Amino acid sequence: MKKKVALAPAKIILTGEHSVVYGQPAIVTAVNRFAYAEIIAGASNDISLSLNDLKQKASSTIRTLRVLRERLLESYRLCLKGQLSIREVLQKPSELFQFALISLIDTFQMEIQKGFHINLRSDIPIGCGMGSSAATLVSVIRVLSSFLGLELKQEWLHKLSMEAEKLQHGYSSGVDSYVSLHGGCVRFQQGKAQNINVQNLSLSIVNTGKPQTSTGQCVMHVAEHFKESTIWDEFGAIALELEQALCCDSLESLKDLIRHNHRLLVQLGVVPKKVQDFIQEVESTGGAAKICGAGAVAGNSSGVLLVLADIPLEPFAAKYGYSVIQAEGESVGARLVV
Numbered sequence: 001m002k003k004k005v006a007l008a009p010a011k012i013i014l015t016g017e018h019s020v021v022y023g024q025p026a027i028v029t030a031v032n033r034f035a036y037a038e039i040i041a042g043a044s045n046d047i048s049l050s051l052n053d054l055k056q057k058a059s060s061t062i063r064t065l066r067v068l069r070e071r072l073l074e075s076y077r078l079c080l081k082g083q084l085s086i087r088e089v090l091q092k093p094s095e096l097f098q099f100a101l102i103s104l105i106d107t108f109q110m111e112i113q114k115g116f117h118i119n120l121r122s123d124i125p126i127g128c129g130m131g132s133s134a135a136t137l138v139s140v141i142r143v144l145s146s147f148l149g150l151e152l153k154q155e156w157l158h159k160l161s162m163e164a165e166k167l168q169h170g171y172s173s174g175v176d177s178y179v180s181l182h183g184g185c186v187r188f189q190q191g192k193a194q195n196i197n198v199q200n201l202s203l204s205i206v207n208t209g210k211p212q213t214s215t216g217q218c219v220m221h222v223a224e225h226f227k228e229s230t231i232w233d234e235f236g237a238i239a240l241e242l243e244q245a246l247c248c249d250s251l252e253s254l255k256d257l258i259r260h261n262h263r264l265l266v267q268l269g270v271v272p273k274k275v276q277d278f279i280q281e282v283e284s285t286g287g288a289a290k291i292c293g294a295g296a297v298a299g300n301s302s303g304v305l306l307v308l309a310d311i312p313l314e315p316f317a318a319k320y321g322y323s324v325i326q327a328e329g330e331s332v333g334a335r336l337v338v
Contacts (some may be wrong), residue, residue, distance in 0.1 A: 003040040006143035006242060008334035009033065010130040012203060012306060012327070015242045015261050016070045017129075018222050018268060019235030020173040027242055028175050029185035029201060030330040033123040035122040035132060037139035038338075039147045042115035047101060049094050053122045058094035062112055072099055076167055086170045096133065097140050100164040104141055107160070110148050118143070120177050123324075127210045129293020129303035133168065134176030137161045138334045146336055151244035154181055157334070170216045171223065183333035186245055198246050206289070206322050208226030208275055212299025218270050221297045226268060234264055245337030255308050256286035270295030275302045278320050285311050 010033040016026025042048065048059040060068065072095060078084040090096055097120070105112060118140060124132040141160050145152045152286075161177035175188045185201060186193040211218075226232075240260050244252040262279055265271050271291055279289045287309030295302045304325070307313060313324045 003038055003338060004147050004336060005036060005038045005338035006139045006146070006334060006336050007034045007331040008135040008138040008142065008180045009332075010035075010124040010132065010135055010177055010185060012130060012205065013175070013305070014246075015257065015281050015290075016188075016235060016239050017265070017293060017295075018219070018270070019232045019239075020175055021171050021219065021223075021234045022227070023190050024232050024236035025187050025189040025239040026173070026175055026224075027185070027196065027239055027246070028179050029198070029203075030179050030183040030333060031130070031203065031327040032330045033124045033130060033325075035124055035135035035139045036120070037136070037143040038119040039143045040117050043116050044111065044115050045112075046115040047112075048115070048117045049097055050095060050117070050119045051097075052119060053126060054093055056092065056094055058092075058098060060098060062102070062105070063207065064199055065098055066106070068095060069102050072167055079170065083246065086168065086220055087214055089167050096164055096168060099167060100137050100140055100160060101144060102338060103163055104160055105148075105159060106248045108148075110150075116241075125207055125210075125304065127214070127303070128207055129291065129295075131176040131180060134165060135180045137164050138177055138180045142334045142336065156180065157181055168214065168216050170220050179333070181333045183331050185242060185246075185254055185329060187239070196243060198329065203327045203329075204309065204313055205292070205325040205327055206305045206307050206313060206317050207325055208278070208303060208305060208320070208322050209301035211294075211296035211301050211303050213296045215294040218294035218297055222268050222270065231264060231267060235261070244287060251308065255288040256288075258290050258306065258308060259283060262288070262290040265291055265295060268295075269297060270294055270302070272300050272302050274300040274320065275305070278317075278322070279305070281316070282307060282309055285309060287311065294333055
């Protein structure tokens with residue numbers, strides 16, 4: 001059998017990070033950075049993975065994958081009970097994708113006669129808030145389902161991706177995998193999405209570096225301190241106003257809303273001091289900026305920032321050791337390309 005290749009896009013949360021977990025709307029867009037999964041039939045019964053960006057490899061049989069899945073589910077249960085931290089659930093990155101593989105195989109009771117090999121690569125910054133893990137999961141599930149001759153509906157692809165995502169995030173709203181599957185710009189709330197018609201969306205993204213703490217740690221930290229807070233209503237109001245500002249192409253309104261969103265994120269404790277200083281400088285020039293992922297509860301980096309500014313960003317970001325990414329909205333979600 002010839003090889004198959006699938007790709008899935010990254011995402012940027014324009015507003016609603018964290019609050020989407022608590023039932024509030026998030027405005028999220030897919031962007032033209034991609035994760036790629038290539039699958040080829042193997043010569044043995046082994047099921048192997050190569051994570052090229054991390055320079056890691058893993059190989060298993062169906063039996064050992066099932067043992068791994070049970071171990072991960074038990075660790076996740078202990079995490080929810082507070083007996084393990086979320087970082088202790090997965091022992092290495094490959095386990096996330098191995099879990100997704102065996103979940104798909106067993107859910108649909110597929111008989112695997114021969115093994116296969118999957119190569120993974122990505123041009124999405126890893127662990128920086130652009131949904132790299134969700135995009136990679138979606139690309140893996142998409143390419144394996146095609147390889148096995150399954151014509152799965154988007155709902156099943158989404159469900160399988162979310163089942164795996166929870167192992168590293170603790171709680172998952174499902175927004176990352178949904179946007180990676182479908183593409184476009186959406187208002188996402190309580191598992192349901194409404195398309196937003198935004199034409200020619202161009203974004204300036206500043207990468208502050210990979211956070212010292214994981215998405216899962218940040219989500220669990222926020223849950224511990226703000227689960228019952230009324231702050232989520234403020235996030236929800238911002239999301240609805242930002243959707244209107246996007247549709248009306250109102251830049252000044254967008255800037256005001258992004259500034260307000262940033263201040264709420266600071267209250268949650270997920271914006272490091274160095275990042276706050278950078279955003280304050282951006283604001284002093286008449287611009288606005290905010291983190292686009294979970295942020296960080298320790299260290300100096302918080303992943304990527306959405307920046308609205310009228311100044312050249314490259315020299316400005318370089319002063320802080322940050323890099324600038326120019327991205328465009330991506331209207332098409334996960335798909336086979338070979």
